[in-house]
Amino acid sequence: MTNEDFATARLDHRLSGRDRLAGSYRFDDARFHAPDSLNTQLVGSTTRNQTAVVEESRVLGTAALNSLRFGINRSVADNNQSENALLPAAADVSFGATPGRTSAGLIVPGLTSFVGGLGGSGTYLFHTTSLQLYDDLSQVRGRHSLKLGSALERLRDNIQAFGLPNGQFQFGSLSGFLRNQPTKIYRIAGEALRNAFRHAEATQVVVEIRYDRRQFRVRVRDNGKGIDAELLQNSKPGHWGLVGMRERARLIGGGLEVWSDGGIGTEVELILPSSLAYSARSSGRWFRLFSATTELDS
Numbered sequence: 001m002t003n004e005d006f007a008t009a010r011l012d013h014r015l016s017g018r019d020r021l022a023g024s025y026r027f028d029d030a031r032f033h034a035p036d037s038l039n040t041q042l043v044g045s046t047t048r049n050q051t052a053v054v055e056e057s058r059v060l061g062t063a064a065l066n067s068l069r070f071g072i073n074r075s076v077a078d079n080n081q082s083e084n085a086l087l088p089a090a091a092d093v094s095f096g097a098t099p100g101r102t103s104a105g106l107i108v109p110g111l112t113s114f115v116g117g118l119g120g121s122g123t124y125l126f127h128t129t130s131l132q133l134y135d136d137l138s139q140v141r142g143r144h145s146l147k148l149g150s151a152l153e154r155l156r157d158n159i160q161a162f163g164l165p166n167g168q169f170q171f172g173s174l175s176g177f178l179r180n181q182p183t184k185i186y187r188i189a190g191e192a193l194r195n196a197f198r199h200a201e202a203t204q205v206v207v208e209i210r211y212d213r214r215q216f217r218v219r220v221r222d223n224g225k226g227i228d229a230e231l232l233q234n235s236k237p238g239h240w241g242l243v244g245m246r247e248r249a250r251l252i253g254g255g256l257e258v259w260s261d262g263g264i265g266t267e268v269e270l271i272l273p274s275s276l277a278y279s280a281r282s283s284g285r286w287f288r289l290f291s292a293t294t295e296l297d298s
Contacts, residue, residue, distance in 0.1 A: 004030040018059040026051045040090040042083045048076045063140040077126040091118045105168035108177045120166035127158040184248045192220035192268040200224025216277035219269040227260040
């Protein structure tokens with residue numbers, strides 16, 4: 001469902017025999033609402049555009065005219081925002097993979113993708129403001145005319161992007177989903193996140209993803225209490241999941257590095273060669289599996 005409101009206004013006023021003042025205002029507001037792919041929540045987008053212009057014209061003698069104009073334009077687009085839950089479970093944070101968030105997204109080949117619980121859809125906020133000032137002078141001399149002017153504009157463009165605020169689990173096959181075996185990259189990164197929130201008592205966790213033609217890197221960094229140096233060198237089963245993470249990294253042909261210090265935090269980095277991390281398209285161009293850097297603050 002889409003609703004749109006539109007309004008425009010104009011004012012012209014003669015101040016004197018030589019001066020004239022004119023102004024205009026335009027307003028356009030549109031709102032779109034629709035359920036997500038599985039009818040679990042209502043997702044909406046809003047756009048609003050406002051433009052205001054004021055112009056003052058003054059006659060300078062019989063053959064000269066000066067025009068001064070000021071304008072402001074404000075454009076706002078808030079795309080793909082979660083509005084309310086259509087199912088109670090969509091708003092239940094007990095299903096979340098991240099503390100305080102609702103359920104994570106889910107991708108399974110052959111099944112309809114699930115964007116996640118309330119607030120899990122990727123939201124993008126675009127706010128742009130343009131301030132403009134113009135001053136023009138026109139002069140006519142016989143068969144010739146001359147026009148001089150100046151222009152000044154300030155543009156402010158603010159963008160906020162929330163790619164996957166609830167996280168996302170991706171499974172390589174339907175059988176992997178039924179056996180709760182997501183792709184190994186996600187499992188390694190997910191284990192690092194669980195360690196940060198459950199064991200490290202971190203207040204900030206940063207997930208950084210980098211990729212190029214040579215390799216793929218995913219790094220999870222927190223400001224928690226860190227891992228004991230002896231445990232880091234001689235990890236034991238059941239402690240922080242380091243054994244399982246290193247084994248999964250080895251099985252997919254990658255390397256796992258862990259740095260930690262007491263009271264400072266922990267950093268876990270998975271490195272994969274591009275030949276293992278990406279699949280090639282028929283055109284020969286590389287297809288990236290991941291394309292975002294996300295910060296999670298508890």
